Amino acid sequence: MNNDSFFESVERLAIELTEEKIPYQFIDSTSLRIQGVNGLVNKHEIILLIQWDLLEKVYHLYESFSPGEITRDRQKASFQFWRDGFLITVICQFNTTVKTDPYRISIPYKGVELWCHSLYAEIYLNDYTYSKEIHEYLLSKHDEMTSINKEAWNQNNYQALVNRFGLPEEAAMKIKENPRWRLHPFQKYLPDDVGSKKVLHLLGSNGVKGVSLALLGADVTIVDFSNENKVFATKLSESAGVSIQYIVSDALSVSEKITDSFDIVLMELGVLHYFIDLKPLANTIKQLLNINGRFILHEFHPISTKLITSNGKKHKVTGNYFDSSIHTQSIAFSKHLSEVDKTESQVVYQRRWTLGEVITTFSREGLFTEVLEEEPNHKLHDFGLPKTFTLVCKKI
Numbered sequence: 001m002n003n004d005s006f007f008e009s010v011e012r013l014a015i016e017l018t019e020e021k022i023p024y025q026f027i028d029s030t031s032l033r034i035q036g037v038n039g040l041v042n043k044h045e046i047i048l049l050i051q052w053d054l055l056e057k058v059y060h061l062y063e064s065f066s067p068g069e070i071t072r073d074r075q076k077a078s079f080q081f082w083r084d085g086f087l088i089t090v091i092c093q094f095n096t097t098v099k100t101d102p103y104r105i106s107i108p109y110k111g112v113e114l115w116c117h118s119l120y121a122e123i124y125l126n127d128y129t130y131s132k133e134i135h136e137y138l139l140s141k142h143d144e145m146t147s148i149n150k151e152a153w154n155q156n157n158y159q160a161l162v163n164r165f166g167l168p169e170e171a172a173m174k175i176k177e178n179p180r181w182r183l184h185p186f187q188k189y190l191p192d193d194v195g196s197k198k199v200l201h202l203l204g205s206n207g208v209k210g211v212s213l214a215l216l217g218a219d220v221t222i223v224d225f226s227n228e229n230k231v232f233a234t235k236l237s238e239s240a241g242v243s244i245q246y247i248v249s250d251a252l253s254v255s256e257k258i259t260d261s262f263d264i265v266l267m268e269l270g271v272l273h274y275f276i277d278l279k280p281l282a283n284t285i286k287q288l289l290n291i292n293g294r295f296i297l298h299e300f301h302p303i304s305t306k307l308i309t310s311n312g313k314k315h316k317v318t319g320n321y322f323d324s325s326i327h328t329q330s331i332a333f334s335k336h337l338s339e340v341d342k343t344e345s346q347v348v349y350q351r352r353w354t355l356g357e358v359i360t361t362f363s364r365e366g367l368f369t370e371v372l373e374e375e376p377n378h379k380l381h382d383f384g385l386p387k388t389f390t391l392v393c394k395k396i
Contacts, residue, residue, distance in 0.1 A: 007109060009046060009086050010034060014114050022058060023051040023098040024115060027091070031116035032130055034107050037137045040130060045087045049117070051099075052077075052092035062088070102322030120324040123279075124357050138277035139252075145276055145326070145349045146250050150225045152348050157228035161206050168232060172211070172239035179212035185375055186268065186298040186390045194218050197263040200288055202251050203271040207233025207244065214242035221245040221262070223254045252280050254288075261290045268298040269388070273305075273350035276326065278358065282365035289395040295367055297358075297393075301374060301386040306352050310382060326351050358391065367393035 010026060017024045025031070028047045029040045050058050055077055059067060065088075067081035078091040098104065103121035107114045122128040123135070165171040180187050191197060195217025201210045204222035206229055214220045214237065222233060222244055230246045237244045249257055265285050275281050285295050307319045327350050355372075363369055370392045377387035 005084065006033065006043070006046075006086070009084050010114060011109055011112050013046070013048065013088070014112055016061065017050070017058075018113070020057070020061060022054050022061075024048050025098060025101065025104050025117050026114065027117045029130065032119055032122070032134065034109075034114055034116050035119050036141075037119060037130065037133050039133045039136075044085065045089060047089045047091065049091050049093065049098060052094050052096060055090075055092045058090055062090075102320070103324065105325065118324045120357070124360055135277060135279055139280060142252070142276045142280075146225070146274070149274060149348045150250070154226055154228055157226055158232055161229075161232045165206070165208070168235035169239045171208070172236050175208065175212055175236075176215060176240055179215040182208055182212040185388075186266075186296055189294075189296055189371065189390065189392050190264070194264075198260065199264045199266060200258075200262040201266045202254070202285070203267060203274070204233070204246075205229050207236045207246070209266065209268065210244050210246075211237050211240050211242060214244050215240060221247065221258070221260070223247045223249055223251060223258075225250050251275075252284055255284055258288065261293070262288055263290055263293050265289055265293070265295045266298075267296075270300060272297070272299050272358070273352050274348070276351050278353065278361040279365065282362045282367060285362075286366055286395055291395060293395050294370075295362070295391075295393040295395070297391040299358075299389060299391075301389050302352060302354050303386050304377070306354070308385065315382075315385070321354060323352070355389065362391070362393050366395065368396050370394050 010030065014024075025048065026034055026046070027049045029042045029045070030047045033040055033043075055070065059070060059079060062081055062083075065081040065083050067079045067090075070077055070079045074094075076091055076093045078089060080087055080089050082088070101117070103118040105116055105118045107116050119134050119137075123131050128134070166174075175182055183190065194213065198219045199210075199213050199221070201213070201220065201222045204210050204224050205226070207222055210220045210222045210233065220242075224230065224246070225248060227248055230248055233244065233246055247254060247257055265288055272278075289295065302321065306323060307317055307321045309316050309318045328348070359369055359372065371390065372392075373390045374386045375388045375390065377383070377385045
């Protein structure tokens with residue numbers, strides 16, 4: 001059965017159920033196929049979940065297709081019928097509201113909304129049959145997304161860094177005055193003898209944190225996919241009188257270019273959302289760490305990036321904390337550019353993660369969580385709201 005026939009069938013079902021005001025979502029292999037995952041079995045079956053108290057209504061809706069008897073157990077009920085060469089399986093879960101499933105997403109198809117169970121729910125909430133196929137699909141999408149993001153980060157970024165920090169020579173003088181201050185607030189999780197440690201700053205950007213660590217005596221390697229970041233960081237380290245190694249690479253490919261292992265892997269502020277799948281990132285970090293080495297992640301809190309918008313003293317819950325879609329956004333450094341230097345291609349793609357997804361993924365890949373600190377926003381009108389978090393994991 002070809003893909004066109006499949007989409008025609010799910011489109012027809014979506015239209016019919018929507019017209020009858022019946023909440024639904026395609027699930028299992030059907031939802032994955034709609035979302036682009038290949039290599040699935042059950043290509044002749046379409047599986048959907050409906051609102052539980054509308055089961056009888058749906059059964060009568062498709063009575064002309066001679067559906068089989070409704071089967072029930074304590075948790076769910078279902079029935080099946082054949083249509084256009086597909087076995088349609090209709091399921092309901094008792095006392096469960098379809099519309100409030102946080103992982104229910106809409107996939108547009110020819111002007112029709114196809115409601116599906118997000119593939120992220122399948123790999124982060126369940127031990128799922130198609131985990132391998134999902135991760136392969138996400139890796140291919142990550143490569144596409146990284147290519148676009150890399151192009152954006154290599155346009156006028158050097159000028160933005162100068163506008164923000166001053167010339168590398170000027171920035172180096174300020175960093176040398178108090179290098180530990182540049183590592184706040186996660187510096188308290190660095191060992192006292194950090195000067196004897198090998199540190200990898202993954203997506204280390206402009207080198208400010210890397211140079212600060214090098215000034216404290218650490219052996220520092222930075223990985224980032226921006227050549228312009230490398231130019232600034234190299235001049236910064238030379239001006240500060242320290243040596244760093246800077247490797248231009250996508251984070252997931254860096255293990256092919258590095259043979260060393262590290263005592264500390266650091267990632268910080270506005271980097272995690274560049275990964276469409278956290279599993280390969282966690283696996284890469286584990287490979288790069290020594291036994292008993294530590295991964296330190298300092299990031300923006302998802303409450304501030306996914307849920308709440310602020311305007312002065314006013315806060316509104318405008319987002320969906322569980323939203324797993326990919327967003328486009330102006331690149332971070334664009335606010336440090338003049339209007340003349342801004343370009344249309346300075347847009348990046350981001351996937352914003354929940355705390356649960358982050359901790360679950362790194363734990364499953366063998367990185368033991370030692371600390372999760374949620375840090376408050378220090379602006380008075382944002383009092384009581386988390387702004388950032390620090391996660392410290394140990395390879396055991």
